[in-house]
Amino acid sequence: MSYLVIQLPARERLRPGATAAARTAGEYAYVTSADGRSVAAHGRCAPALLPKADTVVAVVADTDVGWHRPTLPKAPPSKLRAALVGVLEDALLDEPDAMHFALAPDAAAGQPTWVAVVHKGWLAAHLAALEQAGVVVERVVPSSWPGDEPQGHFWLPAGADADAPPMLTWSDAQGVATLRLAGGLARALQPQWQRESTRWSATPAAAAAAEQWLGQPVRVVSDDERALQAARSLWNLRQFDLAPRHRGTRALRALARQLLGPAWRPVRVGLAALAVVHVVGLNLWAWQQREAIAERRQAMVELLRSTHPQVRSVLDAPLQMQRETALLRASAGRAGDADLEALLGAAAAAWPEDQGPAPSLRYESGRLSFGAAGWSAPHVEAFGQRLRAGGWRVEAADGRVTVSRPADAAGGRS
Incomplete structure (x- = not known):
């Protein structure tokens, strides 16, 4: 199964009078993979020129996702978003109607859960632009998400100079934070972040500055590799108003992709094995039937020759037997x-x-x-x-x- 991972550009803060749709024009960075783990190809192109793939995933930059951990309200699905607005309204920095909410994969009503918050108009504009070009995004995932394993990733903003101080995205069980290394906050938090279990990584351009800041080596991970890693997560920001609506051929395509996914591999192997056994069994049964028919025909030929030795050429044993028997009966006067x-x-x-x-x-x-x-x-x-x-x-x-x-x-x- 082929994968196409699209990296959505970081959201620019709008100038007065600008629109969210104006920022979606241009090109998208993408990564393709045959197994979802190794990079097969990468590049940047317009939406209409993006490669075709069985599964399409979009990745949102760290700076475009906010994280909150409220207790999930007990509400029906049709009213859950309104209930989330009531819980998070005081913590949001923008109008609730302008924000999009997405629940963690393991969210349970009445339990604390992580909620990802994204600018709704910006994300909807990107999805619409891609869909207009014939690219249907099945899932939208964050680049980083809260998890039990602490991780730190260093990277340079797009268009920044090579000697500019990198950014640091930190994620652990307490949430996700993105800081500039040039500020004092990152240096103040460094001691509590430097644990033995922390996994440090950096893009090639930020690796040298990251190692100097940490005082230890870091694993170099390209943006393409990190996008593939994010695409393998269980997160999906396409919820509520932005949930994909599969109709007609899209529903069939989604079903086909689901059946061709890794979870259904045992079923596919079992069905293939059953089909092979069935075909082999049918061929064996047909061979046995042909052998039985051939034996019966040979028995009829032998019976004709033993009963009427004068018949030399056998073309139709039953008909010839009938004729020879009729001649014998006539000659006997019966x-x-x-x-x-x-x-x-x-x-x-x-x-x-x-x-x-x-x-x-x-x-x-x-x-x-x-x-x-x-x-x-x-x-x-x-x-x-x-x-x-x-x-x-x-x-x-x-x-x-x-x-x-x-x-x-x-x-x-x-």
């Missing part, structure tokens, strides 16, 4: 089921008691017909029922009744 004697005997046995002899008879090719102009419909029906019980065929039309032996019955008795 009547067959379709001969005149058998037809007369059958007709005489079923003849109506109140009817006289037939005025005329005709025999041809195993069919006996006679005139029955004086017969009523009950006479014809009773005559036919008696003969059909013995395996004969009776037809009545134009004042004549025809008696014959069905082809399969005649062949089986010949």
